[in-house]
Amino acid sequence: MDHQTLSTVLQVSGAISRQQAFPFLTAIILVPVFAASLILAIPRDARRLIRGVALVASVAVLGISAAVIDLFRTGDGGYQMVSNHMWAPGLGISWSIGVDGISLFLVALTSLLFPLVLFGAYARQNTKSFSVWILLLEAGCLGSFLSLDLLMFFLFFEATLVPIYFLMVSWGHEGRNRAAMKFLVYTFVGSAFLLVGAIALAFMHQSQTGLLTFDIRSLVHTHVSGTEGVLLMLAFTFAFAVKAPIWPFHTWSPDTYAEAPASASIILGGVMAKLGTYGIVRFDLELFPHATILLAPLFLTLGVIGIIYGGIVAAQQRDLKRLVAFSSLSHMGFIVLGAFALTGESVSGAVVEMLNHGLYTAALFLLIAMIYSRRRTFEIARLRGLQGAAPVMAGIFTLVMLASIGVPGLNGFVGEFLILAGTFAAHRWWAVVAVLGVVISAVYMLWAYQQIFHASQPMTDPKEPLRDLTTRERLVLVPLVVLIVALGVYPKPVLDRIEPAVNQLIMHVHQVEATNALNANALSPLEGR
């Protein structure tokens, strides 16, 4: 027994020392930034070199995050591999990064999708600026997921807007300018509330402790209650709700997804949507437990509306990318539902669904880009009969579609199942209504599939016969397909790493709520006077 404990201790300390051997997380953020600056120095005609550098950098990031997963201590619910460096001491801002079960797989997802974008959804024109923007975007996304400092999070969160804006404007489709502007303004307005909220929270913390800091590990101890809590929480959530998006703050997303180039759509749907839901889980729940519990019915309702509404409206879309946008709205509704249901199962489900949605949405957008490169259209009515000419594409599309409608054995089921099971236990009727989403998702996805792949004659242009997936295209899709199946069949390793962090978070929420209740009881006679 003693021997066992000792060996565990040794193992853990060994893991810690290995974790500290190299600043993995800092490297994850900085490698793409360095690569981007390196590319700036390369002449724009050296396309292959530029592309090579970008790919190598993104693959290196993927390698580092694989190492991070490997070094991650499974049973530990706290932040790991933390590095702290005071940045602006007077302002209380520090370079504090770390990873826990909630952010671990979002980091992994991000570092997987970027190489795939660089490999499979590359822009042919302006390779240089494209590579630079993509790499900066990667750094921004990774920084957001890793920041333990609220202001740093905000900076990264905002920093992602610039590259995505330029990706859209430079490589997007016809309506790109209007869509990009709408996206920029809408998310920017949302972010403003987040900034105000962050500053206000830091001031409140300062007035209570005398210490000005944006470190969330300190800010969680801020005593926020009543009106302030609700206002701050709403300010934070507005930013996240726009980003995710959550109904009814979604109207930028169909236009943006539709007009963005494939690369940007993949990142927007696969990664950036999770910035919003991650923000909710990380900041709303952790910093404003009382307000979260108070407002949970509101957000549960918005989540359920999103699930149903997104599905219903998706069924009426004529544009494939818009359809995916509304289907994403529906899936984000599930994540919101899980987050605000505040049970172990539902929050774990929400976190795992962020990963899973990222995988199948990225695969869907890649497939849509592959269809577009053959047919030059996203219009569902103008695509048909592709299955006959491209059976492999049809097969992979089918698999991804089934994952997205939550068929068990594939990854989409795991998150949905946990979310609904957890929500059912805590807020039964919301879960009952949300189950309708299971039916609706089958309706719109199967309808779209039938339109695109089934039906009689494929409309082939005699000059340009329809080809099935090329080897390169298959290679791009393979990692996603493998993960979609693997995480459906055996999600345990992922959940085992998510669980402790989620449990800690939920315990924190309920503890704060209990203390609040206690204080409220103690204070009430005073207030009565």
Add this chain to the structure above:
Amino acid sequence: MIHAAFLIPLFPLVGFLILAPFGRRIGNPIAGWIATLMVLASFVVTVLVFAGVAGEPVASRLHVENWFTWLNSGQLSIGVGIQVDPLSLTMAMFITGISTLIHCYSVGYMKLDEQFSKFFVYLNLFVFSMLMLVLGENLVITFLGWEGVGVCSYFLIAFWFTRPSAASAGKKAMIYNRVGDGGFLLALFLLIDKLHSLTFTTIFSHLSQLSPTDLTAVSLLLFVGAVGKSAQLPLFPWLADAMEGPTPVSALIHAATMVTAGVYLMCRVNPILHLVPNAGHLIAWIGVATAFIAATIGCAQTDIKKVLAYSTVSQLGYMFLAVGCGAYDAAIFLMLTHAFYKALLFLASGSVIHAMDDEQDIKNMGALRRAMPLTSATFFIGWLSIAGIPPFSGFWAKGDVLSNAWVVSPALWAVGAVTAILTAYYMGRQYLLVFLGEPRWKKAGAGSLHPHDASWQMSMPLVVLAVLASFGGLINLPFGPHLTFLESWLAPVVGSGLLHNTDSTLQLWMFGVADAVFAIGGATIALSLWRNVVNRPALEPQFLFMAWFLDASIDRFIARPSSALALFSARVVDRQVIDGAVNGVAGLFKVSAGRLRRLQTGYVRTYALVIISGLVIMVAYFMIRSGL
């Protein structure tokens, strides 16, 4: 041998994994034979395991195998594993057995199809899913199989995807099934909430922790799932459309196996149903109503496969009648014999369709008895069996169901009896129109048609199934406990039937005679009405031909309004109300900003202004509140 049970689902999975990537290269017919071999291997293993379990004492015939943990979350831990017991083995044995026959048949039937190997990819995946469904040790595995067979059914109905009707039928089947799945999922969530487990053995040993309301809710929610999967009222229209799939698929999935999954589920959770008799009544009534309605519809169909489809719905209704009456062994008995004779009828009609160059209208057939003697003879046996003519298997199984219904309520029995007459009648009508009378196909324009019996791959399964359909009743003869093999075998899982508390030899014979009279009566009516007549409009009213307008009503009152609602949401709510509000707010700021500062700005500067002023106000508020 019991520990070899993991091989049962493994073989078809391996077949799928081999054929999915390499099937096309392996080619026709080797790919088909590999698939057949895999299922045959699975059948052999099942038989061996069956023998092993049968050798154990009755009390220790339950073996649960855990393979690995699927996930842990909160208090919930879900494993992947199988449960070997008399019920699951019975299911596995008839599934693998019939599947082997139908795989073999398909090698012949799909011979000329371009997607030959893909057909077997789906078929093997289907068998794997179906086996997981019946072998699963917890409800999540059952659900995995449940969805897996649904997906395979979708693939296979839409197999000839270039036909819009096939593509739509596949989609329709999947969506109808999903409606039921919603119920299934809610039942799982309720059980998770109350018991934190979905393992059958755990659930059944903790039923006392569930309130009566919970028990009723779980039973009915699972029944909703069963209604979708097993095509009961009101969710049966998809099964008729599912006939768009290749005929072996109709035989395997939409007659013998998948559609019986709902019945299996109900039998599996019998300890729950046992505690809520009211739910049982509802199930029995829905079952018998479905049986009756589908039988009336069957009387007016003209498509050879649609007659069989509605007869399947009707027979499934009988099975739910048995379930609702608590006679689970009778339900399984009927399921088995139905699998024999219905697979037989489908395969025989597949031979007919093959021989008739894809003609499916029975009004254009006739007199095929001489051209296709083997097909005709086997179809004839199928008819006698489903009609319940003694001593064919259907007689014993249907008799078992009806006598149990009588014990619960004579009214249930009466509806079931009328349905029995109808069954003998409409199946007789079909046999007569297809195999006897004038050869109408000669003048129907298909001049070069030479119908003939099919190759050995297709004939052999017909013969085997005809033998099973004839003598299948032997597994459960009601003459004393030493002959009710099936009932005694299943008793440790489902308990024994109701009748045995009260039965007497006299009662037994009275039921037997009554059943025989119904069957012979129905068959005689068919003979006298349809022997040489092709059209009798009075007996084929539009109301029945259109399946009581159920499909049309669902389309009119559910599908179209939903579609209109969706269109309204997309065009008006999303574009005008929500996005309009967003744009309105933006415009408002723009206008007010313009008026205030007379700025000739684009969006960005306006917004910057708005944001900064808002920011200042909010920061000020919080600074004041926090006393800075």
